Amino acid sequence: MTVPILMIDAVSKRFTRRPGLAERLAGKFTGGGKPVTVHALTDVSLEVAKGEVLGIVGESGCGKSTLGRVIAGIHAPTSGSVTLNGQQIADQRRGNIHKLTTQVQMIHQDPFASLNPRMKVGETLAEGPRYHGIIPADQVRTRIRALLEQVGLEAAYADRLPHQFSGGQRQRIAIARALAMQPEVLVLDEAVASLDVSIQAQVLNLFMDLRHDLGLTALFISHDLSVVRHVCDRVAIMYLGRLVELAPADQLYADPRHPYTRALFASIPTVGTGRGRFEAIKGEIPSPIAPPPGCAFHPRCPFAGPRCRAEVPRLTTAGPVRTVACHLNDGGVDMQKGAA
Amino acid sequence: MTAALDVKGLTTRFETRAGHVTAVNDVSFAVQPGRIMGLVGESGSGKSVTGFSILGLIDAPGEVTAGAVLVDGVDLRQLSTEDLRKMRGRKVAMVFQDPMMTLNPVLRVGDQMTMAVRVHQPMSKSDALQHARKALEVVGIPSPAERLKAYPHQLSGGMRQRVAIAMALLHSPSVIIADEATTALDVSIQGQILAEVRELADETGAAIVWITHDLAVVSSLADDICVMYAGRIVERGTAEQVIGGPRHPYTQGLLDSIPARHEPGRKLPQIPGSTPQLSRLPEGCPFQPRCPRATDLCRTEPPLDVRDGQAVLCHHPLEGV
């Protein structure tokens, strides 16, 4: 790996909130309406190289968006730090946060919700760069028109309102808006999830083009494993706020090492595998309010042993460029027999 | 064997400010007992309206204007409102994306299930409760007796959807229509439910129409597949036929655009343009502005071309397998 541009070091993020009525009724908490702590991220460390696209995969509530928001400087981590080009993003003194956070831009799932319906597209695109003085005022108009063309839209669309665009076009606009800020890092949070397959391919192609033309560094958050495989160099698998496996995409897909990664791959239907060719992971996703002790995956893991219930597995190397957090990996225990 | 569900020429129109739109256009397909029919298509293609039309649940400004819906040989469209209501729930049941469309938030699961049982089948409360417990077991709910005492919001999203499916099963219906029933769920939970649905079709002999936008789901779940585009079924066949050897250019385009079928990092073949608005369809074949095979002929209505039971609505179908 070349020099990391982005370093995420032992980041944890906890949210404190009051339990909802449903949760209280469900009897998940004793102590009535007292605030509870959500362990959204626990001890996550990652490095992203310049020009790299890192995929972040995991099921709902595992902390993917929270990680994206911490990197974008929207949330301050509870502990740990994030540095971009050697400068801390997290726990910044006030003045700096502004300048730095424009260097990480997020693109969200719902392209409509993220665009102001009453503002012409050109205005929406110009707003950020103008406010932050990123593009000289007299060049804004030309730059915006060039950007629209870069994302495969007509320059004349600058004068239209968002509702005049289809879902795929709106997502192109959202990408253009992020690029207008000339960011160092893009965070795409389920950016193609709401698009129809035929439109999804168009947006993925655009992303791959831009990536090559501009040398983009990106975090690509998605629950769609085949999309992630297609556009990412490396992939991080998360479970209940923790990183459980990290590997180059080709290695991960050819040989998933963590039992959760394996189970996830096996449980996802793919086109053309034929009837019934998937295996379900048993059990439910545990609550991040009361994560199971030891390895959080142990209640659902076919290999779980006594050690798994007591001790949190550490991320350890599982090859020159890959890591995995599972006792099977460091104890030399094989998958047939389970952890000691 | 008579089909459990036989839909013939179903057509549903909506009155809109832009004039009439035909959301479901001459839709025909049949589902045999114990088989799963995957109804797949992109957003706005008419999947949900098809489901609602089958059940006679279309309200103004919409209207089913033509067609027959035969369930075990009885045409639902010929029934009185009262008889149709009796058929719904008993013979034909529906499962929605949001289980709270089925579940009553203020009633315990057991109470609403026993009520639902006794609407169509006279039996004692305790017998009905037994019946409900069995239905929960069928959909893989652990410790069903406890869940019967729970309110819907005390269950996880996956559990709620299972309860909704169990409700649909209560009267051993001949036909179950499920609309995006696992779309909102996590992949691991979706996997569990799909496995149970497959078993359910095999064991109870219910005919299932599984509506989804997810090709991967239909490809691994369904026996037969219908592909919808702009209100029409443009291709219909067994899952092997449609996935393995699509004959409609749109089906081919959809399958081609799936990343898993290509070398990572390569440009994906893409269908140009975007999904059409029903109020602004071209003359003839609705796919024509996006179709790589289109000719002048495509400005006229495409014919139904049937080969080995695989049917496509196209002037220039592909070879298939």
Ligand SMILES: Nc1ncnc2c1ncn2[C@@H]1O[C@H](COP(=O)(O)OP(=O)(O)OP(=O)(O)O)[C@@H](O)[C@H]1O
């Ligand atoms: N602002 C917040 N306040 C309280 N809890 C939060 C907040 N943001 C996230 N959480 C909680 O933190 C956990 C992780 O949430 P996050 O949105 O990062 O998950 P995710 O992996 O992005 O899930 P999804 O796939 O559903 O988008 C969840 O349990 C969520 O409820």
Ligand SMILES: Nc1ncnc2c1ncn2[C@@H]1O[C@H](COP(=O)(O)OP(=O)(O)OP(=O)(O)O)[C@@H](O)[C@H]1O
């Ligand atoms: N009440 C209504 N009034 C007018 N048009 C309607 C109404 N309901 C549905 N339509 C139209 O019918 C068409 C088909 O809608 P439908 O909901 O069946 O699509 P779908 O295939 O289920 O899409 P999705 O995947 O987004 O659920 C759409 O173009 C929609 O605009």
Ligand code: SF4
């Ligand atoms: S640490 Fe134990 S429970 Fe966790 S994934 Fe590994 S074997 Fe399974």
Ligand code: SF4
């Ligand atoms: S009828 Fe013509 S335009 Fe329509 S799908 Fe067939 S070839 Fe394409």
Ligand SMILES: [Mg+2]
């Ligand atoms: Mg998220």
Ligand SMILES: [Mg+2]
């Ligand atoms: Mg629908």
